[in-house]
Amino acid sequence: MKNKENNDFFAPEDWKEFTRYLSGTNRFILSDYWKKFVDNIVSTAKKRAKTLKKGKKLVRARIGTRWIQFDDDDEQPYPISPHEMGPPPKQLATAGRSNSEGIPYLYLATEIETAIAEIRPWIKSEVTIGFFEIISDLKIVDTSDDKPKNSFFLYESLNIGKVDFNIRKKPNHRYTSAEKEEYIWGDINSAFSRPISPNDSPLKYLPTQFLSEKLKIEGYDGVAYRSSLNEKGYNITLFDPQKAKCLACRMYEIKKITYDFEESGNAIELSPDGKVLYPRIVAVRPTDDDKREKKRSNSGKPHNRANSADAKSRAAD
Secondary structure, three states: OOOOOOOOOOOOOHHHHHHHHHHHOOOOOOOHHHHHHHHHHHHHHHHHEEEEOOOOEEEEEEEOOEEEEOOOOOEEEEOOOHHHOOOOOHHHOOOOOOOOOOOOOEEEEOOHHHHHHHHOOOOOOEEEEEEEEEOOOEEEEEOOOOOOOOHHHHEEEEOEOEOOOEEEEOOHHHOOHHHHHHHHHHHHHHHHHOOOOOOOOHHHHHHHHHHHHHHHHOOOOEEEEEOOOOOOOEEEEEOOHHHEEEEEEEEEEOOOOOOOOOOOOOOOEEOOOOOEEEEEEEEEOOOOHHHHHHHHHHHOOOOOOOOOEEEEEEEEO
16 A cells, blocks of 8 residues: 655555554554654644643543641641642553653643543542643644544445435545545544543554654644533543642532533334334435426326335344
């Protein structure tokens, strides 16, 4: 598989393929194709370079508070100390979305709501918020404006105008350089934003860890990305935790947690005899009633009404 000699990406889905490559093929030594792909990311990252100004205020959340006992035996609840609000020491640093195990980074947020959402506390839990200040101008890569693209737009329809038409994957040469860049950086932002879980395999972090380390080598101080847990917020990862200082801490109690949801994708159900049914779309047809009526009158032939989708069910034991 060969790439072009310019700085264009080859395919819009290459970030997903790169993820599979790192997880299942090579982890430390890249093929020429993927070296070129990473070089293109670094080249296009320059368009996303921003300065995080000295004095910028950011926040970080941790679950828990402390009880402090005074000389007169009085005890009072307090937030976690500012000295303890940074990342864990190297020997305790586990793998995260940007950092490899043993290499601590500092994860910050632009808003308290975002910082709290990222740690996913439970109702009535007590949370410490650390208030950080950037101590010098920093150069970061900001992916927050790169919105993930719907995979539906990776396909195109053939034989438009007929009752039934085909859908196929859009060939790579049909995308402009800008479109491929939009897809790839949208996927990068999505990868950084994706919530992490203690049950997740560390392999899921490999692509963003790799890219973070590459950007660090290229002279960037961190990366900014949208939060998928708070649509109005942003997260910022600093590669050097010493570039920000925690000046104060406050404690908060979680009062309520809300979720907004809607059904998506296919459903499954049981047949009367206990078999699992998997409905699926097997044909897509036009939904413009006017065009159908016109086609019927022109042909003079009987014409069955076309639904937006014909579905069949496949039974499985």
